[in-house]
Amino acid sequence: MHWFALLTCILTVSLVNQVSSLETVSANYGETVTIPCNKGLVKAEDVTITKWKYDKGNILVKLRDQNATVLDDVNYKTRVSLKDDFSLVITKVTMDDQRTFTCITVVSADILEFPVQLAINKAPSPPQITEQATVMEIGKLTTVAECRTEGANPAANITWFKNKTPLASDGTAIKISQAVDVDSVTKLSATTSKLEYAAVKEDVNAKFTCRVQHVRSADMESSPLNFTVNYPTEKVSLQVVSQGPFKEGDNVTLKCTADGNPPPPIYNFYIKGEKKTVENSNTYTLRNITRADTGEYKCSLVDGEDMVDTAQITVDYLEVVLSSTGKINKKVGESFEITLDIDGSGTTQTSWRKGNAKLEKAPKFDKLKYSDSGVYGCVVSMGGLKKTQTFELIVEGAPVIKSLINKKGDGTMNKVLICVGEGSPKPTVQWSINGTNVDETAYVDGKITYSLTLIPKVNLTVSCTVSNDLGSDIRSINVSTFADDVTMDKQDMKQEQSEQTTMVVGIVVGLLVAALAVGLAYWLYLKKFRTGTWKTGEKEDGSAEESKKLEENQSQKADV
Template identity: 50%
Template sequence: MESASFLLLFCVCAQTLLQVWGTESVTALYGETIVVPCNGGAPPLNDLMFIKWKYEKADGNPGDLLVKQDQKDQATVQATDGYAQRVSIDDKFNLLISQATLNDQRTFTCMVVSATNLMEYPVSVTVNKKPSSVEIMDKAEVLQKDKPTVVGTCVAADANPAATVTWKKNGKALVADGKAVVITPSLKMDPATGLSTTSSTLQYVATKEDAGAVFACESTHELANEEVDAGPFSVHYPSEKVSLQILTKGPIVEDDNVTLKCHADGNPPPKAFFFFIKGHKVRVENSDTYTLTAIRRDAAGEYKCSLADNEKMEDSQTINVSYLDLSLNPTGKVVKTVGDTLSVKIEKSASGEAIVSWRKVMDAEVVNKLTYADAGVYECGVTMGGLIRRQSFELVVEGGPVITSLTKKRALDATHKVLTCEAQGVPEPSFQWSINGTNEESSYINGKATHKITVIPTVNLTVTCIVSNKLGEDAMTINVSSVFNEEKERKDPLEDSDDQAKLIVGVVAGLLIAAAVVGLIYWLYMKNSRQGSWKTNEKEVGTSEESKKLEENNHTV
């Protein structure tokens, strides 16, 4: 069978002219299936006899892969090397090579044989692979100021073609200068796989400004770009300056706790310091603070701190302690009698100018002839900046009671009277009346006492109010008339006024009746006089005296 196929192929080749087309290119992915097209994927010829795939071996000789006569027949694998289990052909006569490796980077040829032609279509295959990993190895923990430090080595492993590695700091590409920035690249190829690993080591000289810097390496490849960060980094450098700080806010007041902080600008900070406290040197480990508890006024002065391993590197601060003392005499509860003298003594001591103020003002430190109005709570305040001291005393002014007012008032219903007795006295006085009463009401405010009673006097009385306390007593009297006599006195004036009203009405009525009678007589008289004149055709002639009388009568009416 093989000899017949070869004889047929020889006859065809003898009668046809071999045509070789230009080489195409195909890029495949490492580990995946390579698809090699025959004649760019064009449909086969109508008079197709068979298609054969072959390849170029490493020594330059051709090697057979497989033959397929038509679409219906199964392909015959002719390869006897590693391709025997990896090659196949699809219904479009494309060559399929599974599990691509770099050894597949060669030329594969599709030979198309028809009754009249023999054509070959070579295809060059390239296998690409992106880096299997990109990482920074041997990363530094910290950077040293002014000292070359290896930041790390960036590795882009197992790629084809080899990846390109670049370094960045805070997003900007680093350019090697051979001094502050030294970049050392390297490239290795795995002889078994042919894959390349790219490495790049960065050595960097840091400054203080590089604290917190983020370094990154970027792998650039045809199939993928990847960036890996390293950092942020801390920059270590020795201390160049020491400063002493007082952490207590605001003015320092006696009895305050004062915390001192020794700050060094090195990184990492020093672990031990010396604090110089009023001539004593105190070593502090694993801390940079020292606290003065309940500081006293004699603790004011200069304080220093330094590095434990270099006492020449030091700093100092002056502490001022504010204090304010107040002594008030008397204090507490002070009891005096009306008319007594009160003497008040104030003593103050302060680290600055202090201002004295009073709540319930005193006109002078000596008050003569005390009155009830002088009683109360006196508070003395002394201020200096934000510092305040206060002391107080309560003055109680005592005295025997004195009645200031005794009044009476008729109730609205006129059936009883309310008597009110007011007095001043300390302690609170008690009240007694010379008459029994009801609805008693009492009050006592600021040494003023008031007592009210309700009485219904049936006869005129003289009532006495008596007030007393442990220091004396006082009395006052008032006349109280009977509610019944007052009722009678209220009614009599009303009766007299009624009689007078009746008399006036009678007089007015009499005058009106008299005027009506006179008017009627006058009217009759005039009527008769007129009738006489009409009868005689003569004018009525009267004397002048009669005329006057008539006018007077008319006016009277």
């Protein structure tokens, strides 16, 4: 290859007539890049020789009308090729390819040089958190964590954030240090940033993150960092956990909390003046409280009893006592009154009922009746408390037959006897004769009705006897046969007709006598007035005084 040596000599000693300005081409790490030559400034048919080189050696040479010859450079022998427009193609670029490549062309008597700078880009890896702190103390500068990203070119930048707000070093409470390392083999950069931070109490729930920023990739942010912030207790609080209002018999739980972190493992509770120390818990439960438990309660730290807080507990109570309870037996006609004694911690409301019926006021009876028997109850309420008291009033009395009647039955020969009794306990009945359809009504308000159906063959007297534990009563009634009833009905009709006739005659006679009396009285009246007043055919010669006397006499007669 003597021609190659000759060409190299010519290109070395020849004077370069034109040098273009330095151009930059970018390529991604590991990919294929095309580096242009002269950008069309020189026509391909005018070029007799083309050569590509770099600062450490020659890459390839091409003579006109011949194929390009790749030289024995170990870096590019297997990775380069030449395009028709003399552009250089390099595959699998690495950081070692980030250099200046020069395209030399011979045109006529001129030698032209076109240098191109190749820049290699590589996106960094996602952020990696190391050396993370788990506990921080207020005011003490502590390493929060280190954030690292690798395999980048150019080197990536790292920014720290607290609650999405960027942090900047201030030299005291915040210190951020960043370092870039280059891998000796790959020549790629790794960026490491360390955050030192002096926590404050408000950082208990703060979220710290680091963000990797690079020209060839989108920003990448780490997961939030969590750690515990320790700080001393400044305040103790006592809370009544159980929901009030409280009543006697309830359980009430108290909870003591301190605002320090970590919280104290032990507390003092002051229960009615007595100190109770509780370990590994911050609660204390009062069980089955009474009204005596109403008052002030306290809690404090064991190693700082001056840090104390208080809470007030009020226990509501309600007691209801009836003057009489259970079953109350009274005699019919007696008086009875119930009284209610209420002892409560607040204003109460009372309602009364008899069975399911509401009463306007407490039961009070001047004279008991059987209908007053029943179950009475009162409900006394106060806030969430409610007390119910009941009693059963039983009005008793010896039975009395209120009525005993005889009426015709449904059949032509039947008679139905109805005996109405009243008493308490419920009276039983005894008939003096047997019959059919023996029945009784419901026993209501001390009253019951018994019935007996019979067909009398002869006239007879039937007795009804009602009795209970307090006494008995008997009443009898005459029961006639059906034939006697017919005869009696006819006699009753005749007697009724006779009585009606007699009554009519008496009325007529009475009317005639009254008419005669009225006529006679009227005739006498007219006769008297005419006799004392006028004289037919005679002249009135009397004096004024006589006339006056005459008028007075007539007036007196009229009054009579």
